[in-house]
Amino acid sequence: MLRTDPPATTAPATPRPAAALRRPLLLVAGVAALVLCAALSLALGSRAIPLSTVVDALTGAAHGGDADVVTGLRVPRTLIGLAVGAGLGVAGAVAQGVTRNPLASPVTLGINAGASLAVVAAIYTLDLSRPSQYVWFAFAGAAVAAVSAYGMSRRGGDLDPVRLALGGTVLTVVLTSWTSALMLASHRTLDEARFWLAGSIAGRHLDTLTPVLPFLVLGLVAAFAISPALNALALGDETAQALGVPVARIRVVGGLAVVLLAGSAVAVSGPVAFIGLAAPHLVRALLGNDHRWLLPGCLITGPLLLLAADVLGRLVVQPSEIEVGIVTAFLGAPLLAVLARKVAK
Numbered sequence: 001m002l003r004t005d006p007p008a009t010t011a012p013a014t015p016r017p018a019a020a021l022r023r024p025l026l027l028v029a030g031v032a033a034l035v036l037c038a039a040l041s042l043a044l045g046s047r048a049i050p051l052s053t054v055v056d057a058l059t060g061a062a063h064g065g066d067a068d069v070v071t072g073l074r075v076p077r078t079l080i081g082l083a084v085g086a087g088l089g090v091a092g093a094v095a096q097g098v099t100r101n102p103l104a105s106p107v108t109l110g111i112n113a114g115a116s117l118a119v120v121a122a123i124y125t126l127d128l129s130r131p132s133q134y135v136w137f138a139f140a141g142a143a144v145a146a147v148s149a150y151g152m153s154r155r156g157g158d159l160d161p162v163r164l165a166l167g168g169t170v171l172t173v174v175l176t177s178w179t180s181a182l183m184l185a186s187h188r189t190l191d192e193a194r195f196w197l198a199g200s201i202a203g204r205h206l207d208t209l210t211p212v213l214p215f216l217v218l219g220l221v222a223a224f225a226i227s228p229a230l231n232a233l234a235l236g237d238e239t240a241q242a243l244g245v246p247v248a249r250i251r252v253v254g255g256l257a258v259v260l261l262a263g264s265a266v267a268v269s270g271p272v273a274f275i276g277l278a279a280p281h282l283v284r285a286l287l288g289n290d291h292r293w294l295l296p297g298c299l300i301t302g303p304l305l306l307l308a309a310d311v312l313g314r315l316v317v318q319p320s321e322i323e324v325g326i327v328t329a330f331l332g333a334p335l336l337a338v339l340a341r342k343v344a345k
Helices: 017-043 051-059 065-099 111-126 135-152 161-185 187-198 206-225 227-233 237-242 247-269 275-287 291-315 324-344
Strands: none
Touching (some): 017 051, 017 275, 065 206, 065 227, 065 247, 065 275, 111 161, 111 187, 135 161, 161 187, 206 291, 227 247, 227 291, 237 247
């Protein structure tokens, strides 16, 4: 029988001194790993470039073919990967905290599918051709999907985590079917959208990231602002209200943060799966349930996972590559199965 309040989202206990010291050290180690992964993203690909050449290219001391590859292609790709990963990781943590559901993420709540349908519909009807034009439609689709999933999960005025997971799954299937129908109805839409729908940060330029950056920052600010209240929500709505937490307002702000973060990420990269699901669980296993630590951990772990998957996709089928969305789906599907089995016990 499914538990509606899983242990993974219970309120944090007061940390012991050793644990309080361990958390900052783990965050520092995570930042070091992220820096290393970013360096590998700049150096590795269909053509490996020495790190010394990468440094020279970044400082302007090197010119020519390898330097142009680093500054013109890999730097934008890496920066976009950092932004998208951070948005998806924090969005997943907030979604799980707001809903008290360990399976909640932009994918399982139908947010990615809603953004994808809106973008494909815009391509079909308005002849859009650049990812930078998709942002408003991605936001709108993400918002409608989030509200729909939330509405389907209500039971007697309370949020039902089980119904939320089931409703999000049904919503994802329906929206994905509609997206496929639109793509099959138009060869131009199919050609324009299929690469974006695979989920990729390859070939993206910084002008794709620039329009969504303010919304991404706003979503992060909103998420971190409610992190103490998310700890109270883990105790249940009645307890949180007794502690003076405005539950309805926190859920609205949390939902807005998830839409801004996931909508920004999907608008730039397409629907990349499982980063928003995996990052919170990995961070929770290391740092515990306190959202004041969980969110910074996801801010680091999300881009770390995304860049690692992107680098892996470049290396496994050289000289070609696999889109990062395919790599994360391939690696994340077993994780979802394990988590679903764990929650169902």
